[in-house]
Amino acid sequence: MVWIPQISDLVDRLGAAELAGALRDPAAATVPVALDDPEAGRISGVGVLEAWLAVQDTWRAERKAEIEEVATTFAEGRAVGEWVVHMEGEDGGRAGLPVAAAVDLASALPVRIHHSRLPLGGRHVVRRPMVPPDPSAHASDVVGAYLTALGAGDTAAVVAAFAPDGSFRGPAADAYRHTGTKELTELFDAFFSAGGGIPLTLCTVTEDGTRSAFEYVVDRWGGIGLPPQPGLAVCARGGDGLIVSARVYDDVDAPVG
Template identity: 45%
Template sequence: MEAWADMPWFPDFAGAVELARRQTRAAGHADPVGQYFTALNEGDTHVLDTVWPGEVVVYDPRAGEVRGHKQLRRFVRQNQAWLAERHARIETVAVTSVGGRAVVELLAHLAGDGRELAWPVAVVAESTDDRSVVFRTYCSQMPVDGQRHLRPPILEPGAARPGDVVGRYQAALEAGDADAIVNTFVSDGYFREPIGPHSIHTGTRELRSFFTRCFSAGGGIGLQHCAVTDDGVRCALEYNCVRWGSHHLQPQAGVGVYERGPDGLLAAARVYDDVESPAERP
């Protein structure tokens, strides 16, 4: 042992383990949603446990609130089985990251019944320190099981308000002004509904038709603004939907991502929620 102590090149196993742990945590902090989906796909929470040794909370549309590492392990095992059953393949659409919050938009490609389904999902990862993290998942479950599911609020209304073209879009949405909301888009801009890529409305004509139909239930759509993540290109707004036209709704959680074009108008708007339009009701 004395000889080993005199050898400066002798490997420091404890130091190597700690270095590896720090490197894993650094990578996890840089891409928390990536680590989250790796855990879901592999059914293994080891990396999440290492990266976030404090509190981990998941708000999931199907499982509800998952809190703590024990519940997380059970949730991850169940999701891994569900995803494997459907031969899931995850495609990243866009990432909006500011400070301790990242919003990752995904398409989950699911196979079954001889067809492939593209399911839009958005995950928000928020960390207030380097030990704990909250994941909030937003999506419509209509593509998966053919039903709308009431999604209770996750966040309380906040004071943050989007500005520039996103603010004008939100004002037109609340007022139910189809012309004003169409004017916030570039000529070939698009709006994608939560139910999937097959429900995209592109260009001035399609957008005007879509929003006119949306506002046919007695006016605009009322949102409580909860949190804004804006990197200058994309603005992600987490909200609670409380009104559709003249119909007051039980508050329901969602997120919209608004992507600006080079001229400052909207090139795209993608929404992730399970809110049912009054026009869809029997």
């Protein structure tokens, strides 16, 4: 359960001032508002939203949370924001939780928050998909090639989509990052050891020429079926057109070590 107050700023930048105001002060809302959170699920209605945001304020204060902006991707009435929430853990140490949000003005669910529950509750939690798959959604150029290779379980083709110093960061912690050809090869070999690739069914794609942000549903990992569940990932391209950074936000319990 992580609310990022800067999400309201993304809504403002998309030109939806009334919705942004409702997120900042639900009691003064003049338009309906709905969002989906990994723990609380669907949140709508003035009273429910106001109470939930108050709990979030308390949580951030208790955890001494500091929010670091990573990137924002805008395109065609949609924005995807990425942050790392640096917070105090149960042992008193600091930890970084990656969080992303899709702001989609054309959707009946205009704010969709994505992050893993593992660092917060010690376990993965299956979450129902929030938006339906879109057969017309596709990622362009090298990101499309990466997704095809990921679904096929082809380590060499996956790694070829990355720059030599490119990196992949998983959802559970900001420290979970693999960089360079050797580390990426070892990572994806391990990913594909469950009997094949990881096909992602795309729901939305938001591209700005540098980054491709895509929401997806995953229901299979190699030869193992999974309950359908949502996720979001962002791939950033470098000057040579290859992927310099891939960042994942989901709560899938990988069937590999």
